[in-house]
Amino acid sequence: MSGRGRFLTRKVAGSVLTLAFVLVFNFFLFRVVPTDPVASMFRGRGVPQEALDNLRTAFGLDQPILTQFVYFVRETVQGNLGISYQTRQPVWEEIVSRIPATAALVGISAILSALIGTFGGIVAAWRRNTWKDHSITSGTMLFYSMPDFWLGMILLVVFAVVLGWFPVGGIVTAGTNATGLPLLLDQLRHMFLPALTLTLAYLGEYALITRSSLLEVMGEDYLTVARAKGLLDRVVRRRHAVPNALLPVVTLIAINFGFVLSGAIAVESVFSWPGLGKATAEAIRGPDLPMLQGLFLVFSAAVIFFNLVADIAYGYLDPRVEDR
């Protein structure tokens, strides 16, 4: 196997192992809680004792812990994540149905914040210590220091409640029959404020990291040489400094895709955006443990996956990296 192939295999294997640890964690978490999972599923419904006992056997709850774990892994791998306490529907279906909403919101916000933030970081670094640098650095630090959902609350009150320019929540207008393009536009209209919130909240990280990594790179020798050759500032920036400085940023973007997914929990709550985040907030109220476990698994898997993507991308982009 080539060096690259070995690198790839090792990375993938590492990710699978990490995911396996998540499964183990989930399993033991469930067992920490003293309540009887079968009884919990039928709370308040007066199911006869006999039926409950049958279910316990079916779930293998009377087996030794190792058998239970095997059963748990087998079911999880097959996509059976249990039944939600609150909705009594399969957790897997509940989660899958909510992924598109979050993916859309988080995807757009992640892209926008990466673009705008990186751009701002480049400007700030290149115009180091000027008013542009200071305003960009201070502005992004300000947004980065506030709770993202609080920013959302303020935007909501100003633009939706007071000015009425945007809806107060949800993903579509109530009871709408629209399909196709009008539906999409309606959804975009509802997405504007939450996306704005997430974008503002996260662009600071990109700006600051881009700025500092660019500053570091700017201190390196080959740039001095380029400058000495008489090239214009802009070209030097574009052709030499930025691509190298972008290396850590690229990985950051990829990694952040995974994290912003779960970071949107509170923001989705504020805007009643029907995605994974809001599902998490509602599952907390129970607590709907099967749902929380399932969500945790999905969030972790997303981050692990995107980390893998970032690692591989980094490996391809930076020829200096042979092995990690």
Place this chain on the structure above:
Amino acid sequence: MRRVLVLLAVAVFIASLVPIALAQEEDDSVVLRIGDTQNWSSLNPTAGFLFADYEVWNMHYGTLTNKAADDFEVIPGLAESWEASDDGLTYTYTLREGLTWSDGEPLTSDDVVWNITTANEQAWANHYATTINLTAVAIDERTVEITSSVPDPKLPAMDFYLLPKHIWEPIATDDVAVTEYDGLDGVGSGPFVLSEYRDQQSATLVANPSFYGWEGEDPPIDEVILQYFANPDAMVAALLQGELDVINNVPIASVASLEDDPDIQFIVGEQGSFGEIALNGGLAEGQPHPALLDLTVRQAISHGVDRQAIVDDLWLGLVEPQDAINAAADVSKWTPEIPEENRLRYDVNRANQLLDEGGYLDTDDDGIREMPDGTNPIVLRHGVNTDGDLAQPIAELFQGWMAEIGIGVEFSSQDADQLFETIVAGDYDTFFWGWGMFVDPDYMLVNLTESELGNYNDANWTDPRYEELYLQQKVETDEATRIEMVHEMLNIFHDSAIYIVTSPEPELQAYRTDTFEGWVRQPADIGPVIMTQTGASYPLLQPIGAEAEGGDDVNWVLIGGIAAVVVIGGVLIATRRRGTADERE
């Protein structure tokens, strides 16, 4: 490079503004849009138990008899007339002519017989209490004879939901199988039948042309959409912006803005629902703090609760405090006035006096009283229902009130299901919850009997005289006598100080006056217009002219303004670039 980025930003910006301008309705059909903050538990009448479920069933399923909107009197439903036997135990109902189910199958007395028989065999949750003593015989296609084994004051009311036999018989193989069915076949005999259901989102019903109430005319409304809102503020905003026609569970904070709008009517719908702080009566396996077993302590706690504060601050004075619980939707009839000398209203001095006299003193001066022997400080484990809106504020208030009389309160946050289990197990001292009423008091009264211990008896309490009266009222057909019995029962329960009634909990609703007319309050003048006992409004609503969507003017101004800024800015940035030298290496 920069220019490209700028253009990209401009494009994204404009693209995001277009939806504001273009988001419009496209439909010509008449749609009634309802908003509520309660999700559905199940649309299967043998399994569901929430208000939102009943609302769908009230539209979807017809009943043999119906109830008048103004006073709940028994009126014809699917049955157009009935005759009583001499002993009053047998009623013969005649179905209307030409009744069919929404899928075209004929609706006959066979359906009625099957419903009653199977409901009894399988103990269908929402039918059983009505059908338990009944047997039915089909005389012919349109005539059915129903006999009760005991005198039943509810007769001739036959308002259990009639399920289509041809759909349900293959499903109802046993009592567990029938409850597992999702109930989404869409076959019913009411004004609207279920056509689509999305859990935690919406339930859509379409007009049922074969409903007898349309009297052969075209239904005035094509579709009814019940929309679930997790965020009540979004629901209010939707009503204000004309996206909804009527809403339930208006949050108190929004009342003012609704009352200000000339096109919206806000109402306080009373149909007997109330809230209470319930104490642990001690009949479950888990025991309350021993102090709670002493009546004087319970009385002191009741004296410590400031009902006026609840009514003023949490209900903005829209209701009045009351002492007894309600037993039925018609409060004026069934709820007694507790005699002045028995009331346990807010009186901190009296509360402290009772506790002092009982020997519950604060011997170690830490602000919490102990038992007479000096041990076991009185700290109450209070269950906070995370599924309820008022549970949190009332919990905070309760803690404050109890602090004034030297009793500690600890919170335990649980969702409705978990709290139910906790109550059944008895591992609590107090909690806050509420009850919704039916028309007949029996359904509420049974909850405080021995037979419901371990199930719906969340007071964990009984009383021999109450039990006695319960059995008597159950078969008392003379209403005046029955009312007296019920009043005595409710007085007994009040005097036990197990429940502290915090306030009536009416349905706060609001509907637009410019989209539909014909809203009916049930009961007359004081009741709600939706989420009622029988859904009386639905067959009677008529649309008002064409509906215009508001808000477009503002959006055009917004778009124009922002577009102008963006274009100007883009031009400025672009022109600045052009001035500099070219870049070639």
Place this chain on the structure above:
Amino acid sequence: MTSVALQRRKATALRVWTQFRLSRQGMVGLGILAVFVLMAVAAPLLADVRELNPVYARSQGNPLWGPPGEFPPLGTDYLRRSVWAQFVWGSRVSLFVGLAATVLTILIGSVIGIVSGFVGGRLDAGLMRITEWFLVIPFLPLAIVLAAVLGRSVWNIIFVIGVTSWPSTARLLRAQVLTVKQRLFVDRARSLGAGGWHIVSRHILPNVSGLILANATLAVPISILTETTLSFLGLGDPGAASWGKTLEEAFSNGAMIINAWWYFVPAGLGILAVVLAFTLIGRTLEEIANPRLSGER
């Protein structure tokens, strides 16, 4: 500690402080922090704690949702309680939880990082595996799941934040310890027969303490923001109202729809200010430790 070492410590501290004093961003941060710490400590003097009790509030005749004009300085909420009192007393909880959680984070992270870097070998590999696992796991869902299982109390929240935030500290410290290990004097000390603990306390700790301080200062914002988010989602201690809990109550009781801005704006500003303060201080300390970061050549 010998007097020589003590002298050296004092000199370092003085040098850091002098540099710090010259940094505008550092002093601004310190100033803001001082204001809030003072507010938290002097809470009983600034606001009557009884104002947090809705029963007391009602007995005082407070208005419902009273704007600041009607009830200075910050109005009242849905239970007639003074928002100013909640702000002042809430600062205590937010700051305490933020600091305590950070202490736990730094403690766990430092111990693991230092031990891992110093001992090396299989222990190092094992600990790093665990650290990486924690780093990869999205920490907010992890914190939520743990908090939901453990229950709503201040100590649980501190524990949860500490247990989920330590990895970056551990990694940082391990790297630093490895660097220090490579310096000659450690080997020299070893060859002189000095024991492990001696080396750690005399040579490694002094060289990483600056890093720990900077890292800790930058970790406080994360702790505070995490506590705020957890409280907003309903996992906070119902008896200890932090600024995050205020935001949750504002959201749940309709403050937004009636535009009772005085209820949710101050709490958010408080968090913003405190987080900003720690960030500024932390960045200044980082720049003092590593001058290249400020962009100077």
